[in-house]
Amino acid sequence: MSNLAARLDRLPISSFHRNLLIIIGGGMFFDGFDNYLANSVLSILIEENWSTLHLNACFLSGTSLGMLLGSIMAGYLGDKHGRKSTYQINLLIFGFASIACALTPDMYWLIFFRFLTGIGLGAEIVVGYGLLSEFIPPTHRGRWGALMSFIGQFGLFFVTFTSWLIIPLAGWRTMFVIAGLGGLLVYIARKQLPESPRWLSRKGRKQEAEIIVSNIENKYYQGNLPIPNTDNHSSLYIKPKISIFEPRFRKRIFLGSLMMVVQSISIYGFVAWLPSLMVSQGISANVSLTITVLMTLGGPTGAVFAYCLTDKIGRKPAIILGSLLAALSGILYALSSSQLYATLCGFVTFSLIYYLVSVIQAGYIPELFPTDVRMRLSAICVICGRISSIIMPFFVVLLYNYGGILMVTSLIAILLCIQAIAVYSLGIETYNKSLESI
Template identity: 45%
Template structure:
């Protein structure tokens, strides 16, 4: 394969953490926080809409499904646009889309108009999740990638607690429209600030744009180095492959990675949007007043930021595969015992632990594992197709939740979620690869296959313990 000689991966991975990395993190994290806030505000808003008579369960289901149809399309388009036109184009376009549509939602005259505005919001929301994690993974050195990727997930999932807290304060006094106004204003501010973000040198290198990649790398090295001598880079060449078909994601080299990524996001999307996002509505339908419902939910969702913060330590210290397997099974167990408790303290504690466990998985999977699975020239589309699979499940999840809750109560809902989490654990165990602290270029299928073949060859060359080789004469 042809290489450019730019060595973007090696040069980026040898850089010490500096102000440049914090700036990249802050601008990406701000966008993901607004994205998460806008996604998670649905739980508080829909409970209020039901209580006020503005909506009902069926319309709430259409609202959530419209969100996920938009997010599905947005995730796929972000993958295509990010690999074709660059990371910078993708992450600016999506912010503009969901910022403007959130402001439009504040003026919605009916629930049908609000559902339509939510669909457009979903286009930008789905794209932001794909782009943000991919972009950060391409700038942060592998030794710190676990901590920083999980910290980025904290920006997204910490928004669950903040959205619930703000909803608890704002909705009863100012109404639900102000929640969308806050999102729209925040998105437009971040869009303006993010214009200074650089293009990914790793992407430029795979597109054969050597001069542009060199210019961006030189500027980054000058900013980080500030006159100091930087460590010598390892040689981590990336092949020039500007026109790789997305069908390669289904080739023998990548099909297992594509499957495990899809299964993980199907399981996690169902856990978040099939249970956590519906908690306030479940409480209201069970006769708990809106204020108490939002208060209980706020306490439970405190597990989200704490979980993703814990993911920073786990992502740094413990391998990805065993972490995801154990957490999947733990969340499944917590989900199954949740309906057994009727005491408010007990179900808030179990609910908190469930949200905490899911949040750790979100940090490890969305923030780290999914972008690590795919090579640079397919990273956006690989992440996009995994997110698309998750969104496909999320589209039908609200209707399944309504049916299960109507027939079997909360027990039916959490049983289905638990089953999917068990399947997730099996998929990671059988099909997953280990990625912790490895350069992205070293995770390319051909590199890992070469390492496996070399290790196998070395094993065959090891002397036996008997006969002449074992020291016999």
């Protein structure tokens, strides 16, 4: 039997890959929509005296705790029972839990159902990017990861814009209903999603894997394909089982975990807290939302830059450059003396943070680990980020009370510089390599 990995990697980009992107991306969009819903809703809850900064911190930490558990479940179930079944379960969880958030009588129940929502949100990220990487050929993997991230980051802009438009008219509860119904609709659409042939092959289900790959070749290419290049592909069938505890993974796990910690702190220390911090400074919730809408255009903008760069200059240079620039722009934002200058610097900082999300989370981390353990080891990295995001909301309040926004952004800038140094010294280049050869 010919090497299935080589056959998948030789496939030219076609409607199969585009359909796959739409199906997986739909979940990522509503995952991003639901995840970043807090940015807009929490400031409104403070203004309506429904919540406080402390309860908002509990809301964010509860979400992060749920996402932590969701990541653990997704890592285990994705490697053991398959990518597709795990992917469907998480949509049901965050779909129904989001609708329940809209029906809550007080902030305490909202925090509880938000915790349940977080379980579904955490699973989506672990499985989605990993599954996409197992279908996309090496020469396009970075760009298509960035495209997936673009869809998710557009959810950030869309939820902020929708909040600005809908919350004054229909209230904040409507936003949770939109997120929940969207997730359930994607659940229905995603039933046609194929299982990963790479995973099936490693589980000994060779016939199922062969059927999926053959169907793709016949349906989308009618057999008109180049000869598979097997030089850089080891067999998916004869390799012994891989353990997550092998020494060769330690450096990769450390680097991946560090990057996810820095990413989570950047997002929860700057992006998620921005509207609430502006309200605390005396800016009205509607004005803060307007400014944040403009800034969050940086989310999809960052993904576009990642799409343009990551498969041209390589993963390591892309991460190092983005980290240093994000550190600089974050400090400039904190030093801004006018709303216009702050909005401009905030837009640039948003762009660079989500540029890094597109390169690291969507592309680099899934590439670091082989098929047998990809979901579990990716989940370990994500879990480390989740733990930091559980702690970070309370730490932000302390830092803000002590030294204002400058203190918060200074911490983030230092961590971004540490990330750049770590990637330079510990990182491996994955650009244009088959997953089996990395």
